[in-house]
Amino acid sequence: MARTLKRRAFLRTAATGCALGLTAPGVLGVAPSGKRLALISPGCRRSKVRVAKLYMGRPGAHWPTPKLDLKAEVKAYEAKLARMHKELSDVDFVVNELVSSPEQMQGLKGKLAEVDGILAIHLSMGIRSILPELLSIGRPTVLFAAPYSGHEWTGFGALQKRPEGAMLECMLTSEYDQLAVAVRPFRAIHHLREAKILNVTGRQLPASYAASVREKFGTEIKRIDREQVLEAYNAVPDAEAQEEASRWIARARKVVEPSKEEMVKSCKLALAFERLLDAEDATVITVDCYGTMWRQLPAYPCIGFTRLNDMGLGGMCESDLQSAMTHILFQGLSGRPGFISDPALDVSTNSIILAHCLGTTRMDGPDGKAAPYKLRCIMERQEGAVAQVRMRLGQRVTQARLIGADLLPYFTGTIVGAPDVDRGCRTKITVTVDGNAERLWQNWGHGLHRVTCYGDLTQDLRRFCRFKQIAMVDEASDLAPETPTA
Secondary structure, X not given: OOOOOOHHHHHHHHOOOOOOOOOOOOOOEEOOOOOEEOOOOOOOOOOOEEEEEEEEOOOOOOOOOOOOOHHHHHHHHHHHHHOOOOOOOOEEEEEEEEEXXXXXXXXXXXXXXXXXXXXXXXXXXXXXXXXXXXXOOOOOEEEEEOOOOOOHHHHHHHHHOOHHHOOEEEEEOOOOOHHHHHOHHHHHHHHHHHOEEEEEOOOOOOHHHHHHHHHHHOOEEEEEOXXXXXXXXXXXXXXXXXXXXXXXXXXXXXXXXXXXXXXXXXXXXXXXXXXXXXXXXXXXXXXXXXOOOOOOOOOOOHHHHHHHHHHOOEEEOOOOHHHHHHHHHHHHHHOOOOEEEEEEEEHHHOEEEEEEOOOOOXXXXXXXXOOOEEEEEEOOOOXXXXXXXXXXXXXXXXXXXXXXXXXXXXXXXXXXXXXXXXXXXOEEEEEEEOOOHHHHHHHOOOOOOEEEEEOOOHHHHHHHHHHOOOEEEEOOOOOXXXXXXX
């Protein structure tokens, strides 16, 4: 899709755009400044998620009952979906059809070829001959089948194992709110395709990696040099930077090391990052802050990263493009940002400590309640300014990192502590691992960083990985990788 519509211009014409609830990915953000920012998270900044909604059933089918009124059944489902309007407000159901025969499905193939995904809803027996036509389209498909919809479910597992079933996921449940959950992998696919990552570095981009993610996901990565950042920085009025710094200071529980001057420089760079994203029609920025850009910018980028993450966009440390991709994936699936971290293991408590000086105050998403923070210096550098965030205890979390274009190591756990000690990085959480912490360190690979997101996203990730042919590996398990079958 041509990048012809800048974010600000889009917002002037699209009103609230993709404003969703806490569990959805596009939201109206609240910046640390307190002003309302109609910023749209990756994927719905220019277009909505395109989903085909297909109801499948035959008149007079014996199950669930020959008296079933298919049109009334569709109307009942439509009413359920209407109640999910906040969670689905970034979705455009471009096809909405009742399908009762293979011939009808054949006639829809042209309309279905370009959608992000297909939501197929099973109404009655007799759809077995329709399914091959549906799957021949080759689009990501989630088949929702409530109890009594028909006996075809007995063949869904076998169908998934066949080549034509590679793009099929099934949800057999009476929980109708799962209809909104079914759309999440389509949303993540859409977000990644429309996302653009800016990498501020003096090095050349890793060409093979950039090409592989562009080919697999559609994500664009662009190198930004120091001069472009300085130009954006110098264009920010001093008064705006001072006002932004004052807000950060006023809302902090405590200012420990950073001076007002340091905060003003950090906030001026933060505002420059927003301008860069806007100018480039991008969604995420990362900086080679401990490499070619160390002390080459007017301030450290940490406050700017926190601000972007809080707003529903993205800021990632250390030119970590793989973590940036993971951050976008998490946003697409959950509407929540990722917390990039350096880990430390404690097998005596079956836990892992995840630490980084970059903290994000709105881990529940831009419309969520802000977590408390202190303003500190960067631990290992003893300079700069960062937000030391206290995350919520008892919160379920998922840790992952998208490696290249075909591997996703992950694990899950629960936050049981938020250490406030002058060791490691500033923002820290202790997570009890669901699996085996001993296995976790033995299986660890693919770099130091992992990205943490609130919530257990295992099933959402599994569906996404199936559709994109990505092997999932539970790093805290003895099990083999969960390689999608096709």
